[in-house]
Amino acid sequence: MKRAIAIYSNKGGVGKTTTAVNLTACLALSGKRVLLMDLDPRGLAAGRLGSQRSGAPCNVITSPEKLKSAPIQADYPNICIIPPSPALTDLDQTLGANGDVAARFREGMEEVKQSFDYLIVDCPPTLGAISRTALGAVDGTILPIQCEPYAFEGLGSLLQDIAEFRKKVHPKLLLDGVLLTLLDPADPSSLDVARQVSLRKDCRVFRSAIPRDPAVVAAAQRGLPLVESDIGSRAARAYVELAREVLSYAGT
């Protein structure tokens, strides 16, 4: 089955990029061909999987006809990346709700998806034009939630945004699941958030919760996915488990 999954949240610093990189690496490790599309102009996700750059990255949102030729081989087997174009920076202001661009991008995604088992999209932290275009073109979404006080309230508004987006734009968009991130097992308030989110009946929550782990920061500093940097770390094992869940589940 070929699936495109956007890693999305309207909140910054919740582990979207970490999840996009490490889920991609773990799916590839299990033998799947994976394309990571980095739609955050900072390019942190693509930079962690590929040191090579072949030519100037094109703006795949406004030029979706270039999607098919955009993937470049990453530094690891089974992984291709589409690095972001610097032009994405202004897109939220200039694109607005351009239905034609969104439709062409969706068609381009359908086509490029055929060459891979999974297409993982790293979104920027707003529901602006870039994330809307991405969410309108994927099969499902993973919503990382940082296990900290107030995250529970944030999850409510996030789920509402997704429900509205489904209703108005993409009725077939699936919620692959909410992913608990930055869980600190030594902090009762962090555990409490994880427990409350897991008890929610209105959304699927992945069994695998990603612990707060210095190995994540060390891997990011070295510009590597966790399975390359420290495969025995708690966070690496949690991402391997997450990949297993993703492989066995297709969203609701």
Ligand SMILES: Nc1ncnc2c1ncn2[C@@H]1O[C@H](COP(=O)(O)OP(=O)(O)OP(=O)(O)O)[C@@H](O)[C@H]1O
């Ligand atoms: N499980 C973890 N343990 C420790 N640090 C983490 C973990 N996950 C993410 N981080 C760190 O938290 C910071 C934010 O993570 P990340 O960049 O993945 O979030 P993001 O949601 O993509 O942020 P943005 O909204 O800015 O794009 C980074 O410095 C990252 O290294």
Ligand SMILES: [Mg+2]
């Ligand atoms: Mg990010």
